[in-house]
Amino acid sequence: MRRDIFQAIADPTRRAIITLIALQAMTPNAIADHFNSTRQAVSKHLRILTECQLVKPQHQGREIYYSLEVEKLKEVDQWVNQFRELWETRYHQLDNVLATLKKQGQ
Amino acid sequence: MNDFTVDKTAKTVTFSREFDAELSLVWDAYTKPELLDQWWAPKPWISKTKVMDFIVGGRRFYAMVSPEGDEHWSIQRYTSISPKTNFTLWNAFADKDENPELPGSEWDLSFSEHTGKTTVRIRIYNESLVRMEKMLAMGFKEGTAMNLKNLEELLATLSK
Numbered sequence: 619m620r621r622d623i624f625q626a627i628a629d630p631t632r633r634a635i636i637t638l639i640a641l642q643a644m645t646p647n648a649i650a651d652h653f654n655s656t657r658q659a660v661s662k663h664l665r666i667l668t669e670c671q672l673v674k675p676q677h678q679g680r681e682i683y684y685s686l687e688v689e690k691l692k693e694v695d696q697w698v699n700q701f702r703e704l705w706e707t708r709y710h711q712l713d714n715v716l717a718t719l720k721k722q723g724q
Numbered sequence: 725m726n727d728f729t730v731d732k733t734a735k736t737v738t739f740s741r742e743f744d745a746e747l748s749l750v751w752d753a754y755t756k757p758e759l760l761d762q763w764w765a766p767k768p769w770i771s772k773t774k775v776m777d778f779i780v781g782g783r784r785f786y787a788m789v790s791p792e793g794d795e796h797w798s799i800q801r802y803t804s805i806s807p808k809t810n811f812t813l814w815n816a817f818a819d820k821d822e823n824p825e826l827p828g829s830e831w832d833l834s835f836s837e838h839t840g841k842t843t844v845r846i847r848i849y850n851e852s853l854v855r856m857e858k859m860l861a862m863g864f865k866e867g868t869a870m871n872l873k874n875l876e877e878l879l880a881t882l883s884k
Binding site: 707711720723 | 728737739741743744745749750752753759762763764765766767
């Protein structure tokens with residue numbers, strides 16, 4: 619099973635969890651209160667998010683608080699940037715093609 | 725490039741770009757194979773269109789060819805065409821025998837002209853974010869050597 623940032627954000631519940639704990643670190647129970655799914659389902663998502671290194675569990679007394687690893691989210695940005703660069707290169711070439719076509723039409 | 729946005733919930737990437745040319749020229753550049761092949765592949769890659777039938781239900785079957793001669797094939801099937809305004813297509817990677825790799829992505833391309841300049845807006849829907857990732861990985865392959873290096877570094881980070 620692959621574990622990376624893209625798998626982490628591929629599931630809508632996991633995206634909701636990410637949004638939730640982006641504000642503050644939370645315990646699994648507190649997170650589960652925000653969803654209709656079971657505590658077990660939330661735990662499973664937290665486990666996957668942890669394995670994807672997008673969230674980090676921290677023990678405080680008997681409780682475990684999950685917090686967001688914001689740096690890891692930047693990988694999504696990097697990925698999107700590469701896509702944007704591809705289209706920018708492509709479009710720069712299209713500018714040249716259009717300039718040539720305009721000259722030919724004159 | 726303007727308004728480059730990724731909507732993870734809707735699984736779409738949307739972006740637009742203005743070109744200093746009238747609508748009919750830009751439309752031709754997107755819909756005629758001999759013109760498409762001049763800009764579709766980022767240099768030093770080249771675009772080689774084997775079949776293109778720009779009608780609803782028709783297709784473009786083309787390869788991105790690397791400087792070493794490696795061919796990466798794709799199919800684009802046209803699902804609707806409103807001349808000089810909009811067309812939609814279904815896009816998928818394929819093997820050299822036109823067998824598509826599922827799932828594909830759905831593209832919506834809109835064209836509009838204002839005082840001699842033409843804006844093209846593209847919206848790409850992917851069934852899965854994993855597919856979006858794949859699409860990007862192909863983008864890397866089509867890109868420069870520097871991009872390839874970036875991909876390797878990114879993939880190395882992701883596989884840790």
